[in-house]
Amino acid sequence: MNRPYSYHVSDQFEIVMPEPFDFSLTVAKPAGWHWSTPREIFRNGTLWSCIYLNSKPIGLKLSAINKNVTVNVYVQSDLTNNEEAMLQRSVRMGLGADEDLGAFYGFAHNDEVLSITVNDLYGLRVGRLDDLFGRVILAITLQMAPIKRSQDMMARLLDRYGTRIAFDHREVVLWPRPSNIAKLDPTELRREANLGYRAERLVKAARYLVEHPMSLEEVHQQPETQAVRNVREIPGIGEYSAGLIVGQSSVPLDVWSVVIMSELLLGCEPKNPRQEIKAVTQAMYSRWGEWAWMAFVYVVNDLPKLATIYNLSRLT
Numbered sequence: 324m325n326r327p328y329s330y331h332v333s334d335q336f337e338i339v340m341p342e343p344f345d346f347s348l349t350v351a352k353p354a355g356w357h358w359s360t361p362r363e364i365f366r367n368g369t370l371w372s373c374i375y376l377n378s379k380p381i382g383l384k385l386s387a388i389n390k391n392v393t394v395n396v397y398v399q400s401d402l403t404n405n406e407e408a409m410l411q412r413s414v415r416m417g418l419g420a421d422e423d424l425g426a427f428y429g430f431a432h433n434d435e436v437l438s439i440t441v442n443d444l445y446g447l448r449v450g451r452l453d454d455l456f457g458r459v460i461l462a463i464t465l466q467m468a469p470i471k472r473s474q475d476m477m478a479r480l481l482d483r484y485g486t487r488i489a490f491d492h493r494e495v496v497l498w499p500r501p502s503n504i505a506k507l508d509p510t511e512l513r514r515e516a517n518l519g520y521r522a523e524r525l526v527k528a529a530r531y532l533v534e535h536p537m538s539l540e541e542v543h544q545q546p547e548t549q550a551v552r553n554v555r556e557i558p559g560i561g562e563y564s565a566g567l568i569v570g571q572s573s574v575p576l577d578v579w580s581v582v583i584m585s586e587l588l589l590g591c592e593p594k595n596p597r598q599e600i601k602a603v604t605q606a607m608y609s610r611w612g613e614w615a616w617m618a619f620v621y622v623v624n625d626l627p628k629l630a631t632i633y634n635l636s637r638l639t
Contacts, residue, residue, distance in 0.1 A: 330382045330397035330490040334407060338392045338415050343424055345446030346387035350418075352447065354624045358417065359383075359452040362481055362496035371493045373486075374452055376402070376410055380497055382490035383414070392418060397490035413540060419450025427617050434611070436587055436629070440621040443628050449620050455539045455568065457498035459528050459557060462564035463521050470579070479516040504529035524559030531557050542569060574607055574619045576600045582637050587622065587629070592636050 350358040350372075351365040358365075363372035370385045382397030394414055396402070402410065415421075424446075431437035464476040484499035504512075504525060512522035535556070542550045547569060554565040566575040576584060578596040585593045585603045588610060593599040611618040622629065630638040 330399055330488060332395055332490070333398045333401050334396040336394050336396075336407075336411055338394065338411070338418065338420065340387075340390040340392060340418060340420055340448075341424075342390055343428075343446040344390045344418075344448065345444075346385075346392060348444055348447035348624075349450065350385065352624050353444070354626070356451065356624075357453075359454070360457065360481075360495065360497050361477060362485065364493055364495060371491060371495055372452070373488045373495045373497045374410075374413065375454055375497065375500070376406055376413070378500070378502075380486050380488050381410065382488050382495065384491055385414075395491070397488075409540075413452060416540065416543065417450050417452025419448030422448050422450065422617075424448065427614055430611075430614050431618070431621070434618075436633075437611075437618055437621060439628065439632065440618075440625040443625050444621055447621065447624065449617055453539060454498045455537060455542065456501045456504075456529070456532055458539070458568040459532070459560065459564075460498060460525065462567045463525050463528065463559055464518070465567070465577070466521060466524075466559075466564070476516055476518055476521070483515050501529040501532040505533045521559075527558035528560065574604055574615050576604055576607075579637060580619075580623065583626070583635055584619075584622070586635055587633055 347365075347368060350370045357363055358370065359372040359374050363370060365371075368386060371383070372385070373380055373382045375381070379398070379400075381402075384395040384397070386393050396410065428441050431441045460477060460480060461473075464473045464480075468476070480499060481496050484503055485496040486498075486500065488495050488497060507526055509522040509526050512518045512525060516522070518525060537553065542554065545553065550569045551562075551565045554560055554568050555562070560568065563575055563577070577600075581596045581600045581603050582592055584607060585591060585596075585599065588603070588606050593603065607615045607619070626635070626638055629635065
């Protein structure tokens, strides 16, 4: 990985979030989910992160007082007015400003499981400022691999091919650019990142995105069925991976989470987790309907508390 780019502060803006809103729970979720990149820094209520804007790496420093989020922007060259507007829209989307938490909470308070989670995680918003190629990397490295193996593959990709940004006396690593991965020989990725057969899939996915650029903002503006269909055009991305990338209402259960959801909703551990994903997913939609995705996020982020109440074999 090359030396970090050095950035200067160029702008500051404020986003007033609708209530309820908890900044720390939203950008540093208890389950360990990153907000924009796995190598961002969250400390003492401040987040140092970064994103690509029109392929340009941008450093971000976010902090909040109640519902008022202050965003400092760090760049190498000043942004245009259009880019500044795009950045503000992206950060607002990433904070989940348009999510109807009030309606979800009204529904959740009448559900035995969700009533616990919304009380514990009051103000958590699902929104994340992920990079679309970052989600493709996540989806491909999760394929047929234990979580520790997936984490190792992502760490190697970030270490070897990530974009390093230095600002405000911090260094943050952003996901690799598709253009950088597209020019690689899969043999190198297998060797350097321990990707195995996934190396060829990732290179093909990167080449597709170079030829057919798309952003999460564009994806989220589409009806979900259309968004999933478009994302599935990316080589190596199937139905499950597309749900993980789009992340609007589709619930991407895997062999780990299906056990937890089965025990919570059906009261039993599935004998064949992979074969029962469809049945448990249907049980989730039967119980939670349009709120299934948000319910899933709240459950996964409140598992330590739920494990003290319910018998969750993967946690107890």
